[in-house]
Amino acid sequence: MRQFWWRLLLFIAAASVPIYWLHLAANAALGPDPGKVLVDNLGQGALALLLCSLAMTPLQRLSGWAGWISFRRQLGLWAFSYAVLHVSAYLYFLLGLDFGGLGIELVERPYIAVGAVGLLGLLALAATSTRWSMRKLGKRWKKLHRIVYPVLLIVLLHMLWVVRADAGRWALYAAAAAILLLMRLPPVVNWLVVVRQKKGRKA
Amino acid sequence: MFIKVPRVDACHESQVTPEDIYLRRRQILHGITTSAAMSFIPRSSWGDGQRYSDVPSAAPPAWLKEKLLQARWETMPAGESLTPYRDATHYNNFYEFGPDKGDPARNAAAMVTEPWVVTVEGEVGRPGKYSVEDLFSPSQLEERIYRLRCVEAWSMVIPWLGFSLADLIRRLEPTSAAKYVRFETLARPEQMPGMRAGFSLIDWPYVEGLRMDEAMHPLSLMAVGMYGRVLPNQNGAPLRLVVPWKYGFKSIKSIVRISFVRNQPSTTWQRMAPQEYGFYANVNPHVSHPRWSQARERRLPGSLFSPNIRATLPFNGYAEQVSSLYAGMDLSRDY
Numbered sequence: 001m002r003q004f005w006w007r008l009l010l011f012i013a014a015a016s017v018p019i020y021w022l023h024l025a026a027n028a029a030l031g032p033d034p035g036k037v038l039v040d041n042l043g044q045g046a047l048a049l050l051l052c053s054l055a056m057t058p059l060q061r062l063s064g065w066a067g068w069i070s071f072r073r074q075l076g077l078w079a080f081s082y083a084v085l086h087v088s089a090y091l092y093f094l095l096g097l098d099f100g101g102l103g104i105e106l107v108e109r110p111y112i113a114v115g116a117v118g119l120l121g122l123l124a125l126a127a128t129s130t131r132w133s134m135r136k137l138g139k140r141w142k143k144l145h146r147i148v149y150p151v152l153l154i155v156l157l158h159m160l161w162v163v164r165a166d167a168g169r170w171a172l173y174a175a176a177a178a179i180l181l182l183m184r185l186p187p188v189v190n191w192l193v194v195v196r197q198k199k200g201r202k203a
Numbered sequence: 204m205f206i207k208v209p210r211v212d213a214c215h216e217s218q219v220t221p222e223d224i225y226l227r228r229r230q231i232l233h234g235i236t237t238s239a240a241m242s243f244i245p246r247s248s249w250g251d252g253q254r255y256s257d258v259p260s261a262a263p264p265a266w267l268k269e270k271l272l273q274a275r276w277e278t279m280p281a282g283e284s285l286t287p288y289r290d291a292t293h294y295n296n297f298y299e300f301g302p303d304k305g306d307p308a309r310n311a312a313a314m315v316t317e318p319w320v321v322t323v324e325g326e327v328g329r330p331g332k333y334s335v336e337d338l339f340s341p342s343q344l345e346e347r348i349y350r351l352r353c354v355e356a357w358s359m360v361i362p363w364l365g366f367s368l369a370d371l372i373r374r375l376e377p378t379s380a381a382k383y384v385r386f387e388t389l390a391r392p393e394q395m396p397g398m399r400a401g402f403s404l405i406d407w408p409y410v411e412g413l414r415m416d417e418a419m420h421p422l423s424l425m426a427v428g429m430y431g432r433v434l435p436n437q438n439g440a441p442l443r444l445v446v447p448w449k450y451g452f453k454s455i456k457s458i459v460r461i462s463f464v465r466n467q468p469s470t471t472w473q474r475m476a477p478q479e480y481g482f483y484a485n486v487n488p489h490v491s492h493p494r495w496s497q498a499r500e501r502r503l504p505g506s507l508f509s510p511n512i513r514a515t516l517p518f519n520g521y522a523e524q525v526s527s528l529y530a531g532m533d534l535s536r537d538y
Contacts (some may be wrong), residue, residue: 011450025507031304032290032504094356096499096512109494160493168302168400 003070010071014078017045035093042089044169045080047155049075050122051176058183061192073129076148080126081090083119111161114154117160152177192199239428254431255362257473263433264317270344271431274364277346285348286359290504295437296353297456298405299388299395306397307437310407313394314457316441325385325463328376334425335442341374342366346431347424349447352486352519353452358500364428369419377415381463386414386444388456404475412457412468412482413446416528422447422521430503448521450484481538485529486519490538 021041025034053075060068095101105112127133127143134141156174163170182188254276264273279285297307300314321333344364352358371386390408392398398407417423424445427434434440439456446453452472462468472480479493488498497515505511518525529537 022507028504028506032286032294033304033501034507035501035505035510093505093510094501096510098499101496101498104495108491108496111494167404179421181493 003180006067007070007074010074011150014049014074018082035089039086039089039093042082042086043159044173044181046086047173048081049079049082049161050148050152050155051173053079053151054180058192059061060179061183061189062196064196075130076122077126080122083122087115097184111158114161115158118151118154118158121147121154125151134188149181229529232439241261251266255285255288258430258432261432261435263428264336266340267344267427267433270339271364271428274344274346277348277362283350283360284347286503287360291359291361291429292435292438294503296355296435296451297439298403299396299407299409300437301397301400302403310396311436314389314391314436314440314507315537316436316457319441320456321442321450322460323339323375324460324464326378326381326465327463328378329417335382338371338372338406338442339425339427342370342428343423347422347447349422349445349520351445351447351451352500352515354450354452354480354484354492356497356500356515358502358515358519360502362430363424363426364431365424365426365445367421368423368425368444369421371425372415372418375461375463377463380465382415383412383414383464383467384418385410385460385462385464385468386455386458387453387460389459394470405471406474408459409455409471410468411444411470413444413453414467414528415438417446420525420528422524442516443519445510448486448518448525450486452478452480453484483534483537484513485525485528485534485538487534487538488515488519489517492534 019039021030024030027036028034030037030054053072056068056072056075060066091097091099091102095105106116107113126150128137128141128144137144156170156177160167162169183192223378230266264476282393293308294304297311300307300310319335320333321338322331323333324330337411344366346362346364348360348362350358385408388409389395390398413423424447426439426443426445427441429435430436434443436457438460439454443456444454467482470482472484473482486497491497499512500515502511502513516522
């Protein structure tokens, strides 16, 4: 397995963050409304991990190290896992497990519906992340996994809708997303390759 | 038709002393004479936060110290429990000090509250610049234990210390042209880091307002303290409004301007997002915020194991006292 130790390290890091948050919440260190903090943290964590997964290809192009790509699937699966935890925390802490209320929320609150669409997109990506799916889907796999870009935009819209008076943090995520999407434009891709080759020659 | 409006401080049936206790009153009094005598001593230091446990002491200004000695204290309403002081002072919305709930507690210490000048202006007989002491020199300090329901669907129970807003308004002698009262929060960017942030959507200074009859309602309070002590800065020192039947954002903090005006003032959140926040902003479980339901609330503190979710009551449970103010109004339109 390529980069086994790095991947193990990534696994431990990504798994320990929610455990640490739960530990803080159990010890009343997240303030009087720990449920809300957990929902927010898990949602932002999912977005950050999604951005990280999208940073692997540009990093590989920039550095030439193929190791980056071997983290990509795990990062994507972690983004999905955080999103599932985010929804679970929302259902438990904010809706009080009132599933009847969930139907009303989905209909009446567009940002909840938008979030649900984003989650379905991540689910489709996670479900087809295995080698078996890659083989089975062949060319279509790449096409399917391009929905990560609309999913990213949907997730950003979902967060923008929730932001109340301060859009600063949202702007940071949106800027990171914009840079990562720009780095996929063909002229930029070519430029990245040129930059790396120049660096390679100098070295 | 005879409409009985109970006084705010009227006794409820449940508060009546049981007869057997009443008949044994001398015996009971005799038994507690010594402890009663003792209790007069700490009473004078209640202003330092001794009435409530886990409340750090704070020296009140001299004028308030005197008023604290004669304050009318309230007993805990049945079926409620107080939010711990720590939570009420470290989980705040005060965007002048930052957007996160912990920012006000972290940053508000920099706000200078002494001296403090409140400008009174508009359709009023006694306009001018007042200190907080001037505004309330004849008033009796009262404790009011109120539920606080935030528009974000969380709530607390807080023991405020303050003065009746109606008394203040009467003393300021508004003219008959005054239909609304407009309040303004201090705007001092050098002491308020949230005002210096680049991405804030808020148009400073923060403005709130009440219709005159709402302002004159006996539940409306001008608070100068909480938990038996002066207000911490993050809770709106030295002077804030408390309107318990409205969402928390109506209860404007750190007031520097009171204007008596003819027309409904344009208030901060209403101006920013009129489809989300109305001028009235009465707590109403039947009218959802566009982004979340208002049918329930999280009574803080919650924990990992009990989110402490409960049903939200119309007018935050004060419907009996205030619903007549809105007779004939469509509260789903005037939200």
